[in-house]
Amino acid sequence: MKTDKKARWLRAALVAAALGMMPAGAGRGADAADIRRDAVVEAVEKVLPSVVTIRTETIVARNDPYERLLREFWGPSFGRPWLEKHINLGSGVIIDEDGWVLTNFHVADRATGIFVKLADGRELEAEPVAGTSFTDLAVLRLKVKTPEKFQAIKLAEDDDLLLGETVLAIGNPYGLGGSVSRGILSSKSRRPPRENQPLEIEDWLQTDAAINPGNSGGPLINLRGELIGINVAVYQEGQGIGFAIPVKRVSAALAQLYSPELTRDDRKPMWFGATVTTGKLPLRVRRVEPESPAARAGLREGDVVTQIEGRPPRNFIDFNAEVVRRSTNATPTCKLTIQRDGQTRELVVRMVPLETFFNAELVRRKLGVTVQQLTPALAEAFGIPNARGLLISDVQRDSPADRANIGQGMVITAVDRQSTTQVTTLARKLHERQKDEKVVLELLVPRQRGFFTQLQQVSVELPVR
Numbered sequence: 001m002k003t004d005k006k007a008r009w010l011r012a013a014l015v016a017a018a019l020g021m022m023p024a025g026a027g028r029g030a031d032a033a034d035i036r037r038d039a040v041v042e043a044v045e046k047v048l049p050s051v052v053t054i055r056t057e058t059i060v061a062r063n064d065p066y067e068r069l070l071r072e073f074w075g076p077s078f079g080r081p082w083l084e085k086h087i088n089l090g091s092g093v094i095i096d097e098d099g100w101v102l103t104n105f106h107v108a109d110r111a112t113g114i115f116v117k118l119a120d121g122r123e124l125e126a127e128p129v130a131g132t133s134f135t136d137l138a139v140l141r142l143k144v145k146t147p148e149k150f151q152a153i154k155l156a157e158d159d160d161l162l163l164g165e166t167v168l169a170i171g172n173p174y175g176l177g178g179s180v181s182r183g184i185l186s187s188k189s190r191r192p193p194r195e196n197q198p199l200e201i202e203d204w205l206q207t208d209a210a211i212n213p214g215n216s217g218g219p220l221i222n223l224r225g226e227l228i229g230i231n232v233a234v235y236q237e238g239q240g241i242g243f244a245i246p247v248k249r250v251s252a253a254l255a256q257l258y259s260p261e262l263t264r265d266d267r268k269p270m271w272f273g274a275t276v277t278t279g280k281l282p283l284r285v286r287r288v289e290p291e292s293p294a295a296r297a298g299l300r301e302g303d304v305v306t307q308i309e310g311r312p313p314r315n316f317i318d319f320n321a322e323v324v325r326r327s328t329n330a331t332p333t334c335k336l337t338i339q340r341d342g343q344t345r346e347l348v349v350r351m352v353p354l355e356t357f358f359n360a361e362l363v364r365r366k367l368g369v370t371v372q373q374l375t376p377a378l379a380e381a382f383g384i385p386n387a388r389g390l391l392i393s394d395v396q397r398d399s400p401a402d403r404a405n406i407g408q409g410m411v412i413t414a415v416d417r418q419s420t421t422q423v424t425t426l427a428r429k430l431h432e433r434q435k436d437e438k439v440v441l442e443l444l445v446p447r448q449r450g451f452f453t454q455l456q457q458v459s460v461e462l463p464v465r
Helices: 001-017 037-052 065-074 249-257 314-329 359-369 375-380 424-431
Strands: 049-059 083-096 098-105 113-117 124-132 137-142 164-172 181-189 205-207 219-221 226-234 240-247 274-276 283-288 304-308 333-340 343-350 369-374 389-394 410-417 438-449 452-463
Touching: 037 049, 037 083, 037 164, 037 219, 037 452, 083 164, 083 226, 083 314, 113 137, 124 249, 137 249, 164 226, 226 249, 240 249, 249 274, 249 314, 274 314, 304 314, 314 333, 359 369, 359 424, 369 424, 410 424
Parallel strands: none
Antiparallel strands: 049 083, 049 113, 083 098, 098 137, 113 124, 124 137, 164 181, 164 219, 181 205, 205 240, 219 226, 226 240, 274 283, 283 304, 304 333, 333 343, 369 389, 389 410, 410 438, 438 452
């Protein structure tokens, strides 16, 4: 009888233990690890402080056809256009302790105000630093009254991806705040169509982790808490299919975005002319532009950068940020210590304003067109208030542009699928082309339809001179 009671008690204890009903300290030590704290929980806790919610405000003119008709009849000064505030929500992630935030370009594009909510509940204003629609990536900088350090995410190695590994998508879907979804890495590369056109990013990561509107710009991480991608899209025709920009392309884009050529500042963009690798230290020079200040200083591809301004760089972000800081000085120079063929060398790169080399004259020499930035006032005067790009004011006879039927009044919106609103952007792209190499221009062609001007989007391929 006592044996039966003992057996029943033992079975009950085992059931209770299985259900988590054992009293504290019974059957396990007080220091035993919590079974719930697995690799997923630890990765989320590690990364969540670096994930932010982004709120953008955009002031746009209300598009009223009747009012526009009256303005075209009485002149642009007739009446006052109604303004509307559009609010959009997205996600982002802090990639450097000095307050640099990475997100999608389409999240922050054209915003008149950008506000970033941190994991601790604080909301800070942010300013756009650089970004391109071609990569759909943008860098923001947090505005703080006093300098402080933020927790930054760690980037995974470029090709350190395992098909089928557990991945986590963190972001702000539907404005719900910090949200986590779990899935696997379904594919290392996908190229889904969008409006019958291939996406601008060649390779995509695919996951079945839930990615919804508002997740754009948030991180896709592995179980180490490393960033392996930036969430960008969801395939609405399917279920459980989401996409992210892979870290390899994120790193390559950051090498370009974190540069004095693209970084926005009160001063004019400066030309440095070189990029470094984005992986582990030591940093190596991955590219040097011909005729650039870096090339003139003696920098070469493959050089190992050991110091910048007398100190070792923490990472490629730190290196590029220091170059950007030096570019804003009264004397924009940058001192580098490099190793080449086992020898240590010291170089001084003297940066110059980008527009001194990449300007409208270079565009005219290469294509035979005279271009100017399309300001809001100029766009309104030409009857194309919503257009953005470079206005063609003149075309040389028998030039590459003339032979491609490009005419005065057209607007260049992109070159080689990279949107361009600055003359320097177009000029740099053309500078990369040798004689007779072809370049693809996206153009807006105005067509008059009665009182209204219609814009037709066309694509033209033409050689450069």
